Amino acid sequence: MSLINVDDARAIARRRLPRIFFDYVDGGAFAEDTLRANREDFGRWTLVQRVLNDISVRDLSTEFLGTRHPLPFMLGPVGFLGLYAARGEIAAARAAHAAGIPLCLSTFSIASLTELRAATQGPLHFQLYVMSDRAIGEELIAQARAAGVDTLYLTVDTAITSVRERDLRNGFRSLTRITPGLALRLATRPGWCVEMLRAGMPEVGAVKHRPEFGRGALEQASNLSRRIDTRLSWKDVDWLRARWDGKLVLKGVLAPEDAMTARATGVDAIVVSNHGGRQLDGASSTIAALPAIADALGGDLDILFDGGVRRGADIVKALALGASGVLLGRAYVFGLGAAGEAGVARMIAHLREEVDITLALMGLTSIDALKRLGRAALNPR
Numbered sequence: 001m002s003l004i005n006v007d008d009a010r011a012i013a014r015r016r017l018p019r020i021f022f023d024y025v026d027g028g029a030f031a032e033d034t035l036r037a038n039r040e041d042f043g044r045w046t047l048v049q050r051v052l053n054d055i056s057v058r059d060l061s062t063e064f065l066g067t068r069h070p071l072p073f074m075l076g077p078v079g080f081l082g083l084y085a086a087r088g089e090i091a092a093a094r095a096a097h098a099a100g101i102p103l104c105l106s107t108f109s110i111a112s113l114t115e116l117r118a119a120t121q122g123p124l125h126f127q128l129y130v131m132s133d134r135a136i137g138e139e140l141i142a143q144a145r146a147a148g149v150d151t152l153y154l155t156v157d158t159a160i161t162s163v164r165e166r167d168l169r170n171g172f173r174s175l176t177r178i179t180p181g182l183a184l185r186l187a188t189r190p191g192w193c194v195e196m197l198r199a200g201m202p203e204v205g206a207v208k209h210r211p212e213f214g215r216g217a218l219e220q221a222s223n224l225s226r227r228i229d230t231r232l233s234w235k236d237v238d239w240l241r242a243r244w245d246g247k248l249v250l251k252g253v254l255a256p257e258d259a260m261t262a263r264a265t266g267v268d269a270i271v272v273s274n275h276g277g278r279q280l281d282g283a284s285s286t287i288a289a290l291p292a293i294a295d296a297l298g299g300d301l302d303i304l305f306d307g308g309v310r311r312g313a314d315i316v317k318a319l320a321l322g323a324s325g326v327l328l329g330r331a332y333v334f335g336l337g338a339a340g341e342a343g344v345a346r347m348i349a350h351l352r353e354e355v356d357i358t359l360a361l362m363g364l365t366s367i368d369a370l371k372r373l374g375r376a377a378l379n380p381r
């Protein structure tokens with residue numbers, strides 16, 4: 001089967017991964033309305049086609065988070081990459097770094113920051129969940145500093161974990177260890193099983209040295225989830241700011257009012273995100289929320305964007321509507337689940353080509369020119 005685009009990668013990952021993990025990646029909260037809207041609402045905009053501009057020399061580099069990046073997108077934080085492919089975090093980071101783009105490591109990762117840094121030298125970001133026990137956060141911040149992380153993301157749209165009905169049906173949420181029933185279900189994907197057995201028992205890198213979190217990734221993740229601080233509030237952003245002197249990003253902002261408060265707290269950027277439709281079902285799609293947030297901020301704060309990005313045209317639309325950079329989520333994770341590092345590299349190359357062709361056929365020669373043109377590059381459908 002061909003691996004030309006993200007849909008192909010999703011189809012291959014679906015056959016390769018045990019259903020319990022494929023559904024965990026693919027699914028969203030409750031009725032999955034927001035998950036669907038994230039994709040469908042890109043269709044509310046069309047691209048303006050312009051002709052007979054010399055497009056022979058093109059430049060996809062652009063600036064976000066105060067740095068020039070070779071591409072307008074990067075790999076965002078997704079939990080448990082090491083369960084979709086052996087050493088999945090390292091595989092994804094290597095593919096990102098080969099393309100010169102950052103990977104943001106999730107708190108819920110099999111590889112620790114230290115392991116990741118030892119394996120690859122490119123730009124590394126870290127996503128933090130703040131636990132009630134602040135000592136854990138302080139320890140992770142220190143690890144991030146030691147690993148040369150320059151950007152920390154505080155995810156703010158997970159005050160509590162929503163219900164993903166596919167996970168309920170598959171018993172994902174209640175899993176803490178491999179039961180005989182689960183072992184049977186995993187055995188339906190022998191290729192994946194062999195790969196995982198070779199890699200050894202997966203554990204959550206951030207807490208595997210802490211016995212109170214138990215043993216094995218499933219038990220450790222469930223203990224971590226229960227300890228996420230539900231009292232988190234704006235004053236905790238100050239707590240973090242005081243401990244982290246690198247760039248700080250708030251991930252999961254969807255309302256203009258929150259975007260303005262974020263700016264007032266002195267963060268370096270926000271990610272307009274609804275966690276890929278996995279949290280507040282019924283919330284607006286991110287592409288529908290983006291213009292009002294960009295208007296409210298008036299260019300004063302860097303805006304990153306994620307949610308439903310599967311095509312180069314999606315990236316172009318987000319940049320035209322005010323994003324300075326885009327985070328990939330499932331788009332690269334499906335590549336990882338389909339073919340490991342090569343699969344992630346394939347998805348990055350595919351999206352790079354699609355953005356490039358899309359720009360050229362819009363009569364544009366650079367991402368910066370697209371950003372300058374802004375909404376004039378699009379028409380409402």
Ligand SMILES: Cc1cc2nc3c(=O)[nH]c(=O)nc-3n(C[C@H](O)[C@H](O)[C@H](O)COP(=O)(O)O)c2cc1C
Pocket residue numbers: 024025026038076077078079106107108127155251273274275276277278306307308309327328329330331
């Ligand atoms: C399986 C899965 C796990 C995720 N884990 C995290 C996480 O640990 N931390 C986080 O901030 N966001 C997490 N996210 C959200 C992504 O960072 C991102 O917001 C979302 O995937 C974007 O939507 P898309 O996948 O449709 O592109 C996760 C998303 C998925 C699909």
